[in-house]
Amino acid sequence: MGEKRFRQALARAQEQGKQVRFWWRDDDAVAPGPALDELIELARKYRVPVTLAVIPAPAGEALAERVRNEPMVSCALHGWSHENHAGAGEKKQELGAHRAASDVLGELSIGLTKLESLFGPSFHPMLVPPWNRISPALVPHLSGIGIRALSVFGAERPDAALPLFNTHVDVMDWHGTRGGRDAAMLFDELADWMERDWPLIGLLTHHLVHDDAAWQFLDRLFCLTGEHPACIWLGCEVLMTACEG
Numbered sequence: 690m691g692e693k694r695f696r697q698a699l700a701r702a703q704e705q706g707k708q709v710r711f712w713w714r715d716d717d718a719v720a721p722g723p724a725l726d727e728l729i730e731l732a733r734k735y736r737v738p739v740t741l742a743v744i745p746a747p748a749g750e751a752l753a754e755r756v757r758n759e760p761m762v763s764c765a766l767h768g769w770s771h772e773n774h775a776g777a778g779e780k781k782q783e784l785g786a787h788r789a790a791s792d793v794l795g796e797l798s799i800g801l802t803k804l805e806s807l808f809g810p811s812f813h814p815m816l817v818p819p820w821n822r823i824s825p826a827l828v829p830h831l832s833g834i835g836i837r838a839l840s841v842f843g844a845e846r847p848d849a850a851l852p853l854f855n856t857h858v859d860v861m862d863w864h865g866t867r868g869g870r871d872a873a874m875l876f877d878e879l880a881d882w883m884e885r886d887w888p889l890i891g892l893l894t895h896h897l898v899h900d901d902a903a904w905q906f907l908d909r910l911f912c913l914t915g916e917h918p919a920c921i922w923l924g925c926e927v928l929m930t931a932c933e934g
């Protein structure tokens with residue numbers, strides 16, 4: 690159970706000569722602040738690369754300035770303004786079928802250009818839909834506006850029109866305490882994906898709402914995995930090389 694089981698899964702991977710591949714996505718960055726500082730500090734401490742899903746409409750030069758010389762940080766596109774266009778009683782969506790596809794794609798295209806100019810080489814054209822939801826009808830059109838990969842939550846669909854790099858384990862308890870979830874449960878979920886030999890396991894965080902439990906879990910996870918010979922944490926730029934050519 691929990692951390693012990695996770696450590697056993699790591700040891701087993703090592704015995705079998707396997708390397709577990711992880712990546713870390715953190716959502717909703719718009720501006721620098723103490724929580725972002727803490728996130729970057731963790732990334733630096735354990736040399737674990739983090740992909741910030743940046744909301745382009747409100748993001749500005751201050752965020753770009755903060756991450757400019759941080760080699761552990763890269764950025765991806767988190768919708769346009771993170772605005773919900775779904776009706777009452779529906780699950781929240783910015784990129785749903787509620788508006789004309791041309792309007793949604795137009796906003797994403799503006800967002801992409803904005804983040805490219807703000808972040809330069811640390812930005813990668815990966816789309817992270819707000820609330821991890823996007824209308825399936827939009828996906829085939831994303832490559833036409835320069836988006837090269839998509840990242841949502843859960844097991845990757847095998848038939849996606851774009852390369853998918855999903856997240857699989859969410860640190861936050863959105864429906865209960867709205868704080869960090871129980872560490873034992875998180876370690877169990879990670880061990881579940883490892884036991885399925887999942888090719889790339891994505892960790893999802895939201896630095897702006899982390900409580901002590903969330904930060905402590907991340908510190909422990911990176912302490913266990915950051916230098917473990919059976920693990921590798923991959924940055925967005927490494928994932929994206931799979932989308933080129």
Ligand SMILES: [Zn+2]
Nearest residue numbers: 716717819820
């Ligand atoms: Zn978000």
